[in-house]
Amino acid sequence: MHKIFSLSRKEQLAVQFILIAWACVVLIPLGVAVINSFKPNLGEVYRAPLALPSEWTWSNYAEAWVGANFGGYFLNSAIVSLSVVVIVCFCASTTAFVLVRMPFRGSALLFACFMIGVIIPIRLALAPLFTIVKGLGLLDTLTGLILVQSASMMPVAVFILTAFLKSVPSELEDAARMDGALPFQIYWRVVLPLIRPALATVALLSFVQAWNEYFLPLIFLQSSELYPLTLGIAEFRAQFSVQWHLMFAGILIMLAPTVIAFLLASRQFIEGLTQGGVKE
Amino acid sequence: MSSLDIKHLNKSYGSVQVLHDINLEIPENAFVVFVGPSGCGKSTLLRSIAGLEEIDSGEIILEGRDVAKEAPVDRDFAMVFQSYALYPQMTVRDNIGFALSVAGRPKAEIHRKVDEVAQMLRLTEYLDRKPADLSGGQRQRVAIGRAILRSPKAFLFDEPLSNLDAELRVDMRLQIAELRRQMSATFIYVTHDQVEAMTLADQIVVLRAGRIEQVGSPMELYHHPANSFVASFIGSPKMNLLSVADLGLAGESAATLGVRPEHLSIGADGALEGTIAAIENLGPVSYAYVDVRGARVTVQLPPAHGFALEEAVKIGWADDALHRFDAEGRRI
Numbered sequence A: 001m002h003k004i005f006s007l008s009r010k011e012q013l014a015v016q017f018i019l020i021a022w023a024c025v026v027l028i029p030l031g032v033a034v035i036n037s038f039k040p041n042l043g044e045v046y047r048a049p050l051a052l053p054s055e056w057t058w059s060n061y062a063e064a065w066v067g068a069n070f071g072g073y074f075l076n077s078a079i080v081s082l083s084v085v086v087i088v089c090f091c092a093s094t095t096a097f098v099l100v101r102m103p104f105r106g107s108a109l110l111f112a113c114f115m116i117g118v119i120i121p122i123r124l125a126l127a128p129l130f131t132i133v134k135g136l137g138l139l140d141t142l143t144g145l146i147l148v149q150s151a152s153m154m155p156v157a158v159f160i161l162t163a164f165l166k167s168v169p170s171e172l173e174d175a176a177r178m179d180g181a182l183p184f185q186i187y188w189r190v191v192l193p194l195i196r197p198a199l200a201t202v203a204l205l206s207f208v209q210a211w212n213e214y215f216l217p218l219i220f221l222q223s224s225e226l227y228p229l230t231l232g233i234a235e236f237r238a239q240f241s242v243q244w245h246l247m248f249a250g251i252l253i254m255l256a257p258t259v260i261a262f263l264l265a266s267r268q269f270i271e272g273l274t275q276g277g278v279k280e
Numbered sequence B: 001m002s003s004l005d006i007k008h009l010n011k012s013y014g015s016v017q018v019l020h021d022i023n024l025e026i027p028e029n030a031f032v033v034f035v036g037p038s039g040c041g042k043s044t045l046l047r048s049i050a051g052l053e054e055i056d057s058g059e060i061i062l063e064g065r066d067v068a069k070e071a072p073v074d075r076d077f078a079m080v081f082q083s084y085a086l087y088p089q090m091t092v093r094d095n096i097g098f099a100l101s102v103a104g105r106p107k108a109e110i111h112r113k114v115d116e117v118a119q120m121l122r123l124t125e126y127l128d129r130k131p132a133d134l135s136g137g138q139r140q141r142v143a144i145g146r147a148i149l150r151s152p153k154a155f156l157f158d159e160p161l162s163n164l165d166a167e168l169r170v171d172m173r174l175q176i177a178e179l180r181r182q183m184s185a186t187f188i189y190v191t192h193d194q195v196e197a198m199t200l201a202d203q204i205v206v207l208r209a210g211r212i213e214q215v216g217s218p219m220e221l222y223h224h225p226a227n228s229f230v231a232s233f234i235g236s237p238k239m240n241l242l243s244v245a246d247l248g249l250a251g252e253s254a255a256t257l258g259v260r261p262e263h264l265s266i267g268a269d270g271a272l273e274g275t276i277a278a279i280e281n282l283g284p285v286s287y288a289y290v291d292v293r294g295a296r297v298t299v300q301l302p303p304a305h306g307f308a309l310e311e312a313v314k315i316g317w318a319d320d321a322l323h324r325f326d327a328e329g330r331r332i
């Protein structure tokens, strides 16, 4: 393979050392969590935290899932995150489609507003947001939380999708117009498949963001049966404060969906990048 | 009655006017080719006719009805794009059948029509492939198939062959000519390629900077160019345009003389003296590039010519082969 520049042997060693060191920094805590989550009792965690378990067991996971109502929190997180993904992907892609391909008077201003949203964190607007959600009677409901979280992801999603769509040649859409497709058909059958790599990015970002969000559920939810995992795990900590083997199992349960989301999305990126319709 | 009539069409992008007062009558079932230098507005004119671009003013009259405000699909034109514009995620079958599927026609009918078109274009064995798995020529055939399926009133082609290699281009050119004989429809075709224009067209429209310079049959344009721009644009190699003042030609009323390379000859009694700067031997013909007082003149030579570089020669012509243009470039 042709390289733009090549490193000397020493430089390569240095670079690899840095990369491996970084990988260790990231992976060791995760590895420790995995090892300890399979240990049969707490004593083993304290005695030799870095040793492999004497006997591998799934019981910690079962106990965390059932005993600490993890199942319920997990379900809430899943409902919220998946809804956010669907809402953000649909709303942001339709918005980007209209902003890029059917500009109208004021569309530049609208786009500017989204860009301001990228810069200003949603927490700054918390007071008015709270009033709005309260006014809609959506406090302490998953619907309210879903809407707020979706809105908080929209600016970045619109930004990513407009940038991507601008780089996609519009001849395919012209062809679809000649074929008699209506704007929504063009969006659904032509544009959406074209922007799939960018859409996968947006879906992944909003999923991870929604899944890991701690602050917004804390503000907008009160009843603990609506809590997502991020809040649930705090309860869990109070309940099992020194039960490290259970704690690790809980953290890993929480981590699993984001890892799966990454794997799914990366497949989409690759598929999206390898299909060619327009002559390059 | 003419099938397509364009009247006073103006089009601008922002403050830049791209098409200026275009008037053009396209007879029914004609093959019309738009040519002109890059950026002169050929694509814009074609896209305006298609309805993909909104025009500022003017009429586009299709069979007595002004369609300038109608949506592309209602004009009943089909377009073939330079980039093919095939939907990458769909199979060849779905690509060709897209227009009918969008129109909500029954599956069986779409299937049958796609099969017919595929047979005609020799695409049957590729129907289940994706566009990415086809060669350039096959992709372009799919794009043409998509256009044929709707049996439109007119086919619009925007440089459909310019992404193909030379051999394939000849092949596709013949296929388009054949298609034209099979379909009763108007063809409007944009190209850079002289040969495509000369061989396919009933009528060539020469554009420059958003204005029509001349409309006529290929032979009309070749033999009677309306101005020096058309004269130098049509024909390959280009017509020689000789400035009367620079060359000191006595007794000439015109400002510029135009003469095609094949009408010039090198002999003992030529009016222009020069030296041969380059010779190109193409096989059936050869061309000599002769420097005459700072101007470069192209002369067609017979295949076995025996001239050498740096040779001093005299160039002559028959008077009836001359095109005379005035100071503004208009034909006299």
Ligand SMILES: Nc1ncnc2c1ncn2[C@@H]1O[C@H](COP(=O)(O)OP(=O)(O)OP(=O)(O)O)[C@@H](O)[C@H]1O
Residues within 6 Å of the ligand: B013, B018, B036, B037, B038, B039, B040, B041, B042, B043, B044, B045
């Ligand atoms: N979307 C657009 N916005 C602004 N200007 C445009 C746009 N499309 C085309 N133009 C301008 O309009 C003029 C005509 O463009 P057009 O594409 O019709 O040229 P063309 O004759 O097809 O050229 P080519 O032979 O290179 O394809 C050019 O000067 C171009 O810069």
Ligand SMILES: [Mg+2]
Residues within 6 Å of the ligand: B042, B043, B044, B158
């Ligand atoms: Mg063009």
